[in-house]
Amino acid sequence: MQSVAEFDNVGLRYGTGSETLTDISFTLFPGSFYFLTGPSGAGKTSLLKLLYLSLRPSRGAIRMFGHDTVTMTRDRLPGFRRRIGVVFQDFRLVPHLTAFDNIALPLRIAGITEKDLQGPVSEMLSWIGLSERAEARPAMLSGGEQQRVAIARAVIGRPEILVADEPTGNVDPEMAVRLLQLFAALNRLGTTVVVATHDIHLLQEIEGAQMMRLEKGRLSDPTGSLKHPPRPLILKN
Amino acid sequence: MAAPFAFAIPAHDRKLIPDGRFSGTMSWVMAIMLFLTLLAAAAAISLGNAANQGSDTLASEATVQLLDPDPAARAAQQKAVAELLRRTQGVEAVTVIPEAQSRKLIEPWLGEAANDADIPVPALIDVRFDSPPTVATLRQVQQSLRRVSQSVRIDSHASWMEPFVSLMQTLFLLALSVMLLLLLATAATVVLSVRGALNTHRTTIEIMHMMGSTDIQAARLFQRRVALDALFGGMVGLLAAILVLWLLGSRFSALEPGLLADAGMPLYGWLLLVVIPVGVAALAMLTARWTVLSALKKII
Numbered sequence: 321m322q323s324v325a326e327f328d329n330v331g332l333r334y335g336t337g338s339e340t341l342t343d344i345s346f347t348l349f350p351g352s353f354y355f356l357t358g359p360s361g362a363g364k365t366s367l368l369k370l371l372y373l374s375l376r377p378s379r380g381a382i383r384m385f386g387h388d389t390v391t392m393t394r395d396r397l398p399g400f401r402r403r404i405g406v407v408f409q410d411f412r413l414v415p416h417l418t419a420f421d422n423i424a425l426p427l428r429i430a431g432i433t434e435k436d437l438q439g440p441v442s443e444m445l446s447w448i449g450l451s452e453r454a455e456a457r458p459a460m461l462s463g464g465e466q467q468r469v470a471i472a473r474a475v476i477g478r479p480e481i482l483v484a485d486e487p488t489g490n491v492d493p494e495m496a497v498r499l500l501q502l503f504a505a506l507n508r509l510g511t512t513v514v515v516a517t518h519d520i521h522l523l524q525e526i527e528g529a530q531m532m533r534l535e536k537g538r539l540s541d542p543t544g545s546l547k548h549p550p551r552p553l554i555l556k557n
Numbered sequence: 558m559a560a561p562f563a564f565a566i567p568a569h570d571r572k573l574i575p576d577g578r579f580s581g582t583m584s585w586v587m588a589i590m591l592f593l594t595l596l597a598a599a600a601a602i603s604l605g606n607a608a609n610q611g612s613d614t615l616a617s618e619a620t621v622q623l624l625d626p627d628p629a630a631r632a633a634q635q636k637a638v639a640e641l642l643r644r645t646q647g648v649e650a651v652t653v654i655p656e657a658q659s660r661k662l663i664e665p666w667l668g669e670a671a672n673d674a675d676i677p678v679p680a681l682i683d684v685r686f687d688s689p690p691t692v693a694t695l696r697q698v699q700q701s702l703r704r705v706s707q708s709v710r711i712d713s714h715a716s717w718m719e720p721f722v723s724l725m726q727t728l729f730l731l732a733l734s735v736m737l738l739l740l741l742a743t744a745a746t747v748v749l750s751v752r753g754a755l756n757t758h759r760t761t762i763e764i765m766h767m768m769g770s771t772d773i774q775a776a777r778l779f780q781r782r783v784a785l786d787a788l789f790g791g792m793v794g795l796l797a798a799i800l801v802l803w804l805l806g807s808r809f810s811a812l813e814p815g816l817l818a819d820a821g822m823p824l825y826g827w828l829l830l831v832v833i834p835v836g837v838a839a840l841a842m843l844t845a846r847w848t849v850l851s852a853l854k855k856i857i
Contacts, residue, residue, distance in 0.1 A: 374767060394854070395771070402769030414761050416575055426768045 322386050324348045324481050324512045325371060330380030332366055340366045341537045344380070348481070348514065353507050355523050356516040358534035364516040365409060365485055367534060371514060372406045372483045373397055385480065402430055405479030405511075407487045411470040413458040419469045420445065420454040426477040444472045447502070463490040471499055481512040488519060500525050573765075574758055574778045583750050583783075587790025588797075590746065591837060594739040595798035595830055601732035602826035608725035615714040615722065616689035617649075623680040624708040632656075634706040635680035641705055645698060647686050654681035689715070740840065747787070747841045751779055751848040766856065776849040780842045787841035791834025798830065 325348040332341040341363045348354060356364050369375040370382060373389060382389050384400055392400075405426075413422045423444055427437040445451045448468040450461075458466050467490045474482060482503065488496035496519070504526055507513045515522070523531060533540045621638060625631040635653060642651045659678045664671040671678075690698070695711055702709040755762065762775050802822065809821070 372767065398766075398769045398771045400769075401767060406767055412760070412764050412767075414573070414764055416761075417572055421572055425765070429765060429768050429770045429774065 322350070323383070324350050324352075324385060326381075326383040327370070328381040328383075330370065330377045330382060332363075332370065332375065333378040339378070339537060341370075341377075344539050346532065346539060348512055350480075350512055351507065351510050352512050353504070353526050353529040354512075354514045354532055355529055356514060356532045356534065357518070357520070357523070360518075362534040363537045364534055367539075368406075368483050368485050368514070368516055371481070372404050373401055402426070402477065403480045405474035405477060405482040407467075407471050407474045407482070407484035409485040409489070411458070411466045413466055413469055413473075415458050418455045418457055419450055419461065419465075422458070422469050423472045423476055425473060430477060440476060444476050448472050464492065464495060467491055468495070468499070471502065475502065475506055475511075478506075478509070479511060481514065482506060484513070484515045486517060487515060488517065488522065496522065497525060570778055570781070573761060574754070574782060583746075584786040584789045585793075586746055586750075587743065587787050587837075587841070588793035589790075590739060590743045591787075591791045591794025591834055592797045593794075594736055594743065594837065595794055595833060596801065597732050597736035597739055598833055599798065599802050599822060599826065599830060601729055601736055602829060603822050604725050604729040604732055606821065606823050606826065608722050608729055615718045617686045618714040619684045619686070619690065619695065620712050620714065621682040621684055621702065622710045622712070623682075623706055624710065625680075625706060626677055628674070628677070631677075631680045634709070635682060637705045638702050638709060639682050641702060642682065642684055642698075645701070647688070647690065647694065648684055649687040650683075650685040652683040652685075654683060656680065684711075740837065743787075743837060744840060744844045747783055747844040748848050751783060751845045752852070754779060755849060755852050762853070763856070766853075772850050772853045775853060776846045779849050780845040783845035784838050784842035787838040788834065791837055795830065795834050 325346075327344050327346050330341060330344040331339050332344075333339045344367065356367065358364050366375070370377055371384075373384070376390055380390075385403060387400070389397070389400060414425065417425070420441055424437050424441045427440070442451070442454070445454050448471070450456075450465060450468060450472075453461060453465065456465075458469070461469065467487065471484070471487055474484065484503070487503075488499055491499065500515075500522060503513050503515065507526075517523075523529065621642070623631050623634045623638060625634055639651050639653050642648050656678065659681050660671045663678065667676070670676065686694075690713070695713055699709065699711045702711070762770075765775060806822070
């Protein structure tokens with residue numbers, strides 16, 4: 321089985337400081353669901369940045385979709401980034417675009433025509449319960465609404481891997497479960513999902529999900545599954 | 558204020574890089590730069606044309622002077638010399654200058670006295686050769702004319718007009734340099750403007766980047782806007798320049814024919830003035846593209 325992502329002894333250092341991530345090795349398999357946990361400052365966001373190709377490691381090897389992305393030339397990276405959906409911790413919505421346009425952005429970047437993107441974007445807005453707010457700009461949306469738009473934007477392109485940094489941090493528990501159900505639905509369609517979270521309760525929502533725990537920049541593998549394909553997931557309804 | 562030619566940019570691209578935050582004054586700065594560039598270009602073309610025409614014409618022309626103090630002898634010699642010149646090989650045209658016209662030439666200095674018959678004025682003959690004569694040719698012609706009149710003198714126009722032609726050529730080079738400097742300044746304006754816009758929209762570009770936008774896609778957002786601003790600025794600058802050149806042209810045409818008579822704008826000059834704004838729009842577009850691509854290389 322070809323892995324979605326493979327990290328081998330990866331280290332990350334910002335500038336001349338000490339290593340933020342040290343000796344990170346794991347393999348993510350297609351169709352798997354992973355939770356990335358750990359205390360604040362453990363390096364979760366840095367690890368996710370390496371996953372969504374926003375950073376290159378200081379050392380070690382990373383293979384995404386079977387390709388070495390550490391030595392890959394810049395011009396090849398966009399093609400790989402389009403296969404990755406990202407939910408940023410701070411949402412990173414484009415402030416002067418409406419909710420509709422923010423969600424449509426990945427499709428427009430991928431060259432989908434205006435006619436073809438209207439349906440999927442409207443459907444996504446409806447699913448996250450923001451059809452009425454399609455024309456609202458981020459500043460007019462609550463924190464939870466912004467987060468839903470950010471998630472919709474990450475999943476609209478049906479990515480092969482979804483990377484979410486604290487995606488339920490600003491929503492009520494009911495919405496958090498709904499969002500996780502969306503991730504689970506995507507996961508059932510074959511998308512590999514990696515969710516960084518503090519919320520220990522979320523871990524129980526998706527049976528069969530693997531847990532990666534980061535502490536002081538080092539990865540522990542409590543389920544022992546990171547080097548081996550996990551068993552098929554059984555998702556709770 | 559909506560940016561000029563906004564309709565030429567797809568609505569979603571316009572939303573990504575809103576006009577108000579980018580173009581605004583840019584198109585008017587471009588209009589001013591283009592106006593000055595076109596004036597410099599017009600000056601360069603006119604002066605170059607004048608220098609070329611002047612040197613071409615002057616190089617083939619000469620004036621024959623007959624200095625005999627006796628007016629009757631002078632008139633007879635003028636007629637005979639003109640006849641001899643017409644038969645001389647290599648002479649294309651011979652124009653006998655009437656005495657009245659010669660006296661008119663000195664009228665600005667002598668006033669009414671210029672028409673006093675007691676004041677001798679040389680009899681003049683303009684000669685145009687079919688090709689620029691050499692010094693030896695001129696000497697040979699003078700020797701043959703001396704058979705008719707010992708007081709004959711032949712002056713090549715090139716010798717006394719050379720400083721004027723040289724001045725025209727210097728002014729041409731100066732105008733050309735000013736034009737090139739203005740084009741450089743325009744490119745620098747575009748670089749600064751695009752860098753400013755890139756800073757303003759850095760977050761948007763980074764988000765697009767993370768979603769798989771290529772550098773070319775990001776550059777296209779800026780280069781298209783800059784090209785349209787430059788094109789709008791070019792059109793405004795061109796209209797203003799044409800108006801100014803037309804006004805100057807009407808002032809020049811009111812002057813007596815003289816040294817500046819050749820400083821007109823040839824047809825190819827007008828065509829070049831129309832082409833320059835299009836060229837500047839292309840230059841601005843390429844500069845914007847280069848600026849964005851260079852800046853984006855710094856992020857992975």
